Amino acid sequence: MKSIIALSVLLICFVLADTYSFDTKYIDVPLDHFSFATNLTFKLKFLVNDTFHVDNGPIFFYTGNEGDIEVFAQNTGFMFDIAPQFNALLVFAEHRYYGVSLPFGNLSYTAPKYLGYLSSGQALADYVYLINYLQETYGRQRHMKKLPVIAFGGSYGGMLSAWLRIKYPASVVGAIAGSAPIWQFKGLTPCENFYRIVTNVFEGLGGRKCSETIKNSWSVIRALTANDAGKANLSQLWNLCSVLKTDTDINTIIDWLTNIYINLAMVNYPYPTSFLVPLPGNPVREFCGKINSYEYKNNTGLLKAIGQALNVYTNYTKTTKCNDIEKTSDNLGEKGWDFQSCTEMVIPMCSGDFDMFETSKWDFKKVSDNCFKEFGVRPRDEEVPILEYGGKELGSASNIVFSNGLLDPWSSGGVLSNVTRKLVAVVIPDGAHHFDLRASNDLDTESVRMARQFHVHEIRKWLDRYYIDNISHQSKYTRKLL
Structure with a gap:
């Protein structure tokens, strides 16, 4: 799980293009x-x-x-x-x-x-x-x-x-x-609070079945993609643009799903929006409605239910040819924010057993190593903005x-x-x-x-x-x- 999600994942509003002139x-x-x-x-x-x-x-x-x-x-x-x-x-x-x-x-x-x-x-x-x-x-x-x-x-x-x-x-x-x-x-905010709010939004607006399906999906994804055949199967099931091949790909798709759930909670407005992607009004309820209406009896059915719900975010306009797990929006400078989150904007994130996300501890050393690998820099073990x-x-x-x-x-x-x-x-x-x-x-x-x-x-x-x-x-x- 990435240590930080781009904040302006972020300014999500619905206004038709060129509404305002400058x-x-x-x-x-x-x-x-x-x-x-x-x-x-x-x-x-x-x-x-x-x-x-x-x-x-x-x-x-x-x-x-x-x-x-x-x-x-x-x-x-x-x-x-x-x-x-x-x-x-x-x-x-x-x-x-x-x-x-x-x-x-x-x-x-x-x-x-x-x-x-x-x-x-x-x-x-x-x-x-x-x-x-x-x-x-x-x-x-x-x-x-x-x-x-x-x-x-x-x-x-x-x-x-x-x-x-x-x-x-x-x-x-x-x-x-x-x-x-x-x-x-x-030191200012417990690292688990962020994901706990997302979980509460999905459970409160979409029902217990929705949040539990998402929570159960992580282990199912990990188990299915343990071999090449399973990776190919999930790639086809979710219409991915490229076939999953490596463990890194699996971590990428986990991050991709995590960010989608976060984005849906943030853009849960009562009317259609279009910034990151076109979305209906009350998108969490729409997303969970797809999951809740799908009667699955096995792990394959669980993944099909999530795949069906993902269309609310990835293909609401029914024009998307395939799902690119490298990004959740074309409008944000994700690489720039990744650099900032490796320098001054180090925001601790973790999730607990009661969240709908994979259980994940905050690991500063892991974040630091990833930052050095990607940018050649290491964050200070202190909060610069404070x-x-x-x-x-x-x-x-x-x-x-x-x-x-x-x-x-x-x-x-x-x-x-x-x-x-x-x-x-x-x-x-x-x-x-x-x-x-x-x-x-x-x-x-x-x-x-x-x-x-x-x-x-x-x-x-x-x-x-x-x-x-x-x-x-x-x-x-x-x-x-x-």
């Missing part, structure tokens, strides 16, 4: 913000929509995740929904080493000397650099020192938006951090809303209760992965509507305070009146 822009940013050993720069991509922006209007800034920025821009409808009432400029910044923002072009992933500049710290510095440019470009002659910026982000992007406010409070006045597992690190961003010691931070849906396994590492009066938590009991950052929908639950209303209230409060304090032409007396 101007695509680039800015030259330093390769290394923290030393003077190199003067190299590269082009960072960002998207701008100024449809709603007027003089002195704020900047709504999305801190890009591990993937093409267009994907996140087209799937964060909440920012568009509220932009008109705030006269906001919308900006979506691509994360370095993802999409086309590759510092060394095709060489970027070929060696540690090129890939070593991929980190959250460098990405945050990119965003600060870009924000400063935006404030100078759009804030000239606006009677203000600089335009206020609100950061938005979901999943890893939510972590970045929170950390941006924590580390660079002069650049952003507040942050909406959706499904941001900033506490999913060693040292850099504070872990649970957040008392000095302010103006952050942490929102989490309790159907989302990443809520296991999320902030679920208020830290201070200025670091507040919003819990969405029936919400999946950053449900609140999606565009409004007629099938939205009342809890997600209330969460969005709270976000708007907090954003308005932050901005009102900023404008009162920073409109340069107002006298002190006028500011007191305001």
